[in-house]
Amino acid sequence: MPENDIHMADLVNMADPRAVMNEVKILVRLMVPDFPMFRLDRVYHDVADLYGGRYPGFRAYNTEYHDLRHTMDGILAIARMVHGAWGLGRRLSLRDMELALIATLMHDTGYIQSVDDNRGTGAKYTLSHVQRSIDFMRSYFSENRMDEEEFQDAAAMLRCTGLGTDIGSLEFSGPDIGLCGKMLGAADILGQMADRTYLEKLLFLYYEFKEAGISGYDSERDLLEKTLGFYDMTKKRLARDLDQVDQYLKPSFAERYGVARNLYEEAIEKNIAYLRHVLENHDHRDLLRRGGVVNKLDKKGL
Numbered sequence: 170m171p172e173n174d175i176h177m178a179d180l181v182n183m184a185d186p187r188a189v190m191n192e193v194k195i196l197v198r199l200m201v202p203d204f205p206m207f208r209l210d211r212v213y214h215d216v217a218d219l220y221g222g223r224y225p226g227f228r229a230y231n232t233e234y235h236d237l238r239h240t241m242d243g244i245l246a247i248a249r250m251v252h253g254a255w256g257l258g259r260r261l262s263l264r265d266m267e268l269a270l271i272a273t274l275m276h277d278t279g280y281i282q283s284v285d286d287n288r289g290t291g292a293k294y295t296l297s298h299v300q301r302s303i304d305f306m307r308s309y310f311s312e313n314r315m316d317e318e319e320f321q322d323a324a325a326m327l328r329c330t331g332l333g334t335d336i337g338s339l340e341f342s343g344p345d346i347g348l349c350g351k352m353l354g355a356a357d358i359l360g361q362m363a364d365r366t367y368l369e370k371l372l373f374l375y376y377e378f379k380e381a382g383i384s385g386y387d388s389e390r391d392l393l394e395k396t397l398g399f400y401d402m403t404k405k406r407l408a409r410d411l412d413q414v415d416q417y418l419k420p421s422f423a424e425r426y427g428v429a430r431n432l433y434e435e436a437i438e439k440n441i442a443y444l445r446h447v448l449e450n451h452d453h454r455d456l457l458r459r460g461g462v463v464n465k466l467d468k469k470g471l
Contacts, residue, residue, distance in 0.1 A: 177432035189241040196252040228282045231290040233373035242360030244273045250352045253417030269349040272323040278305040295381035299331045329354035336410045351411040363436035369462035
């Protein structure tokens, strides 16, 4: 297939978490052929069980935007950045690489409700989900006898996903932990915005914000319109606060697929271009048909 005909959605079936994890492992083994996968595998399966309602003490996820696919979008994005950086000589230790992947798997666990929490959905925790995710990770690390220093470093990385967080005010134990945190912050943004169903899932996000009591969005369409401003903000955040770590994506695609392009940037720009089209005198529900999102909302009477 000619290079110009290759797009990110063609590479991995993002709807299949196992396919995503297989791709993550391929990238890791391109860097470290004998990388020990047992702990990463265990965390992945536990997080999948958590979202699926099979983890002791917790309900299944019920936030349609912040679902397991969103987490898998993030872990593949950070794996690609770590891989691209490795190829350019910025090589993380096995420890820090593993912690970055684990922190990504756990970065939105704060949306999951405990079994005795029957009010509403996990969306009500939108404003506190970062700290709740860190709290879950602290408990998980302790229960699995993982090192306290590892937890502290993973927590520092996870804090970088808070869009209101001043990255410059965070303390990291070393420059590589800071790099991992910035990669995680970037992966959280890029993974979701490059997803083929991003625009459709924004309709779910509106209702998550509504339940959380987040003001400033009057309707589905209002959120879609304000996504254009969010897009501009994320470009500034990547450049100013996250040290443009997305620069590492292009060398990863070049080595893995022979495609010397930043496919995330292309996918996001394509989504934003289509969003502009949708907003030009169209009923957005008529044009946002991927993933069955509109049908789900219709069935809920929303």
